[in-house]
Amino acid sequence: MIDYQNFTNDKIEQVKPSGIRKFFDIAIEMDNVISLSIGEPDFQTPWHIREAGINSLKKGKTWYSPNKGFIELRKEICNYYKRRFNLSYNPDSDVLVTVGGSEAIDLVFRAIVNGGDEVLIPEPAFVCYTPLTYMAGGKPVIIETKAENNFRLTREALENAITDKTKLLVLPYPNNPTGAIMEREDLEDIADLIIKNDLMVLSDEIYGELTYGGKKHVSIAELDGMKERTIVVSGFSKAFAMTGWRLGYALGPSEIIKQITKLHQYGIMSSPTTAQYAAIEALKNGDNDVAEMKSDYDIRRRLIVGKLNEIGLTCFEPLGAFYTFPCIKSTGLSSDEFATRLVKEKRVAVVPGTAFGESGEGYVRISYAQSLKNIKKALKRIEEFVKELKNENKG
């Protein structure tokens, strides 16, 4: 018998599998489950974008692209960031097209972090930052964000977490799982600390198109003195409903892009060619699709937030992404118990807040990337569940 532990990297042994999966595995075994647990749009990629991909295949564009991605796509990405978020980047030197935003995140950690460097990660947050920091040899330092601050990163919390080893701050806003955003004032409040302490920022703006309540996403790179110390990571998955195409990008100082391009070149070579042709079409002619999907998400968001508060699962108003993060403490259950019992007893799958860090205890993530019809049905089931729990507690 081979002891494979002798062959595997010591660090990877320490990395835990994602907690989100566990619930999916439970849910998939059951019939009639409505899943409000999935982190991708329920919409399919708009047809004209799909057609651009199909046409490129028909024309025989089946080769590798340049390492950094097609220049036409890089130009469109720069136009788009200028148009939507008022940031100017040079398509020749400041952009790398990656396999999803996820690859870009991984590359940034690996290109920036030295052994022992501390990386600040506000939590609750998407599950990848901690394990990837760790694999890159860095030390993840968790900053707990709180419901009373609408899960925003406060100056005080940041200040307390900075040490002389801190090198990088991850800024995951609009936030998965909380739906929190950082407004301009919130960013201004922390920018001077970042500059004073000479930190870099990894700004994960994958949900940047999805903000509500008249709030527009503001990139920290827009602030004075911040562009040169920010790497913006984004992609096509959430805004254009293109998850399966696996396409994202990093924007930042050319020196950093140069370094991560080397990793990309050796590890990946180039991002999917077909997806890049589709993405060019998305950026050129997809603004209306984004607006329409966003308007649908907004209607669902209002319904779900209003209804959850009515049911008694208090829910701060999420202004970004497509998640709500209600507090379930009033039920007396832990996040894990709540999610497990909800799926078993009422066939509604949600993700326990603890999957996104310990600070998620007492909360669950409910995704509204699901049809209104199903959301309506699921809310009814959640309402019944909470009522039954109350009776149980009384009894």
Added chain:
Amino acid sequence: MDKLLEILSENSSFTPKELSLMLGEPEDYINAQIKEYEQSGVIKGYQAIVDWEKVPEAGVTAIIELKVTPQKETGFDEIAKRIMAFEEVTSMYLMAGAFDFSVMVKGATMQEVASFVARKISCVDGIKATATHFMLKTYKLGGLCFVDDEEADGRSMVL
């Protein structure tokens, strides 16, 4: 388009309370707005969208193209009134193009529909020609897909 109408035209089962949450408007306003639409005839009624293929002995549906000679003064409308009065007719439109009316007809069997067209519709004054097309399968109706399994969610949980 009006968001309220857009939502109701897709699914009229939302309560005023739910609509008020979804649109961020007070419930009273939603109620008043719906009432106004109903009174002014913008909202004509509420129906269930039925997949008749799943109902045993539900019969057949045909679309009948009609070419007519418009009447003096009343134009197409008098002919339309005569035809829409048949209870077999479930919907009817005046069209631009190669024919004038598109009439949807329901019947128990194809023979029944054919005989209805021959004996009743063709005999109406002003009808020049008819063409009957039987519907074989519904792919989409009222904005709802009838073919792909709507409940099936092909998404995977990846992280």
